[in-house]
Structures are given as C-alpha cells and as structure tokens.
Amino acid sequence: MLAKLFARVLESPLRVLARPIYRIYESLLWEQVRSRPPPRHVAIIPDGNRRWARQRGLNPVEGHEYGYRKLKDVLKVLWNLGVKVVTVYAMSYENCVKRSLEEREHLYRLLERAMDEMVSSGELKSKGVRVKFFGRLDMLPQRLVAKIREVEALTESYSNVTLNVALCYGGREEIVQAVRRIAKDVSLGRVRAEEIDEELFRSYLYTSHLGGLDEPDLVIRTSGEIRVSNFLLWQIAYSELYFCDIYWPELRTIDILRAVRSYQRRERRFGA
Helix, strand or coil: CHHHHHHHHHHHHHHHHHHHHHHHHHHHHHHHHHCCCCCCEEEEECCCHHHHHHHCCCCCCHHHHHHHHHHHHHHHHHHHHCCCEEEEECCEHHHHHHCCHHHHHHHHHHHHHHHHHHHHHCHHHHHCEEEEEEECHHHCCHHHHHHHHHHHHHHCCCCCEEEEEEECECHHHHHHHHHHHHHHHHHCCCCCHHHCCHHHHHCCCHHHHHHHHCCCCEEEECCCCCCCCCCCCCCCCCCEEEECCCCHHHCCHHHHHHHHHHHHHCCCCCCC
C-alpha cells in the first residue's frame, strides 16, 4: 500500500509536466481523425470498473459510478467525431444472473439516475439522440423498465444519433430468441421457410431498428481482455476490433482517437 502511495506521489509532478505535451498530441490526433470518415457505428465493451476501484482501495461497486462519468465523456467525443450510432454493453445476461443483489441494485439505481440526468439536462433533445434499450429487459425491476419505456418514447422521434444500451444482454440469447420468433411466424403462416435469409434474420434481432447501421464498424473493449464476451455475435461478424490495455474509468480522449485512427487506417474487406 505504501509503495503504491509513494508511486502516486512521484507520478503527480510528472503528470503536471506532461499536460502540455498531452494537449498537443491530442490536438494532432483530432486533426488526423477528422481528415477521414469516422466509423458510423461504434460498439463499446466498457470493462474494468470493479478492478479499477479495487486498485484504489475503493468498494468495487463504486467503480461503476466512475464508469458512468467516463461514458458521458466518451459519448461527447464520439458525437463530435460524427459517429451516428453508439451501442454500449452496460450489463450482460450473466451480470444479471450472477452478480450479487447489492451490486445489481446499485447498477439499477445508477441507470435510473443516468436516465433522469439525460432527460433533465436537455442534451437528448438538443443533440437529437434517440435512446434504445435491448436485452432481457424482463429480468429488470418493473420500476426500471417503466423508466426505460418513458425515455424511449420521449426520444423516439429524434434522428440525429442513436444510443443503444444493452442490458441483461447475451448474443447467443438474442439469436435464440430470433430463431424462436421466426419459427413461430413460420408456424402461423406469416413467413415461408424458403424466405428465410440473412436479411430476414436481421429483422428479428434487437438491432433491427437501426436498419443499415445495425452492424458496428468498430468495437472498442477496455481492460486488456481480448475477447468479445458474447456481445453482438451476429452483428460484429465483419467489425473492426480494438482492445485497450487500460480499465474503462482510465480511458482518455487520446485513447478514443487512437481507436478511431486505427479503424481508419485499416482496409475493410468484409470477407472478400
């Protein structure tokens, strides 16, 4: 503990000295990424909130508070870049099943507060942000579902940008649910088996409201883990993946810009 404290004391002056260099570097990155088209749809796996909190001697649950603040900063950067759709992996299906009741309740309250702040600030209206939630919403408390429906209804007519929030979500579960709905429609005569193709299947997924923007161009994951963790398994078949070796609350503007720059430098072949 003393060693970590001493390291931070030494680190503080270095950070002060580095700030002017950081600002110059950030400015250069902005120039570079603005010279090329941005990704239209960015998906985010904001991993590492609890580990970040533990490293600082905080209650792991507090890491989610810092993670929420970071999300607001990241969204501002992405909107400023011209990104049209952002999809955030807020809670996985496993989170909603395996996390402690205390942590889940904390996350639910945080989500309620986040929605209240988004509405009361007027940002959703001023920026024209449509907000959509998807996943196993039936696993959430009714009070939270009611709030979700309220925000979705309020922003339904907004069309500048879209913020998707995946809650109690699992990619395999989404595909299973889609198959069940298609099977039901076939049994009712609404769909013929020979009509089933990729386009029809996409229309049964949670992201069908996005039309041609349903497949992320870029997926960003923090915390150093190199996996997709059951996130948008169908939709990210040809997405570009970018992994950051830092925890989500530590993410800086330059990290986002580097991710976008990396995407812009890649040649997308879509399997060809």
